[in-house]
Amino acid sequence: PGTLYIVATPIGNLEDLSPRAERVLSTVDLVAAEDTRHTGRLLQHFGTRKPMIALHDHNERERYQRVLDELQAGKSVALVSDAGTPLISDPGYVLVREARALGVKVSPVPGACAAVTALSAAGLPTDRFLFGGFLSAKRSARKAALESLRRELATLVFYESPHRILEALADMADVLGDTREVVLGRELTKAFETFYSGSLAEVIEALQSDAHGTRGEFVVMVRGYEPSGEPQSESALDEDRLLELLLRELP
Ligand code: SAM
Numbered sequence: 001p002g003t004l005y006i007v008a009t010p011i012g013n014l015e016d017l018s019p020r021a022e023r024v025l026s027t028v029d030l031v032a033a034e035d036t037r038h039t040g041r042l043l044q045h046f047g048t049r050k051p052m053i054a055l056h057d058h059n060e061r062e063r064y065q066r067v068l069d070e071l072q073a074g075k076s077v078a079l080v081s082d083a084g085t086p087l088i089s090d091p092g093y094v095l096v097r098e099a100r101a102l103g104v105k106v107s108p109v110p111g112a113c114a115a116v117t118a119l120s121a122a123g124l125p126t127d128r129f130l131f132g133g134f135l136s137a138k139r140s141a142r143k144a145a146l147e148s149l150r151r152e153l154a155t156l157v158f159y160e161s162p163h164r165i166l167e168a169l170a171d172m173a174d175v176l177g178d179t180r181e182v183v184l185g186r187e188l189t190k191a192f193e194t195f196y197s198g199s200l201a202e203v204i205e206a207l208q209s210d211a212h213g214t215r216g217e218f219v220v221m222v223r224g225y226e227p228s229g230e231p232q233s234e235s236a237l238d239e240d241r242l243l244e245l246l247l248r249e250l251p
Contacts (some may be wrong), residue, residue, distance in 0.1 A: 008111030012190035118185035118219035128154035148176040181223040187216040
């Protein structure tokens with residue numbers, strides 16, 4: 001069988017397309033894309049054209065089958081999404097799984113991913129992080145999801161759309177507390193790249209007072225739960241009081 005390449009594309013800045021991604025995209029037999037017009041423009045940008053097939057996770061079975069048939073016939077296929085790394089809050093999971101099950105070689109061609117890009121410059125702990133993808137569009141489900149993450153120690157990372165960013169931040173402030181540290185990465189690698197950081201309360205205010213604040217694409221990163229917060233300061237208080245009492249007993 002042929003090879004299925006999983007090719008990352010830029011999340012804004014076209015210079016982030018790697019030379020290897022460019023070579024793979026110009027040598028494969030078929031490009032499976034989320035949006036063929038969008039990907040067509042990217043290919044055109046570096047002067048290539050390819051047969052393309054539109055693929056979503058909810059696609060009809062026959063689309064996948066066609067791609068799998070091509071692979072089994074020895075053709076090579078590149079899977080790309082509109083931006084960043086395929087399968088990361090983007091389609092492709094079903095195709096990769098089925099290709100693997102058929103013994104097709106699946107080979108990643110790494111590149112930009114908004115979550116990792118944002119984390120790399122946020123200044124939050126990155127030794128452990130939990131990628132939460134998109135929170136629900138429904139408030140109750142969103143709050144329930146946040147509730148389940150309230151005591152998570154790892155840094156939390158979410159994708160959010162511009163028209164829901166303020167609502168999502170407000171729910172985070174409600175559930176996680178408005179003093180929890182948050183960093184927003186907006187329009188990363190693009191002309192209006194901006195980072196907002198501070199407590200949830202501060203960042204909500206900063207977004208509201210910025211005329212362009214709620215435009216563009218966002219990665220939301222929230223500092224993990226710090227158990228040292230309330231309980232330990234209580235015990236520190238106890239220690240101080242204990243010391244005070246002991247000191248009184250000293251001659
Ligand atoms: N597969 C992509 C990746 O590797 O990052 C993510 C696709 S997901 C459908 C799109 C979301 O990613 C956006 O709603 C936004 O939250 C985030 N995103 C993508 N590009 C971004 C950018 N340039 N700046 C900030 N966030 C971005």
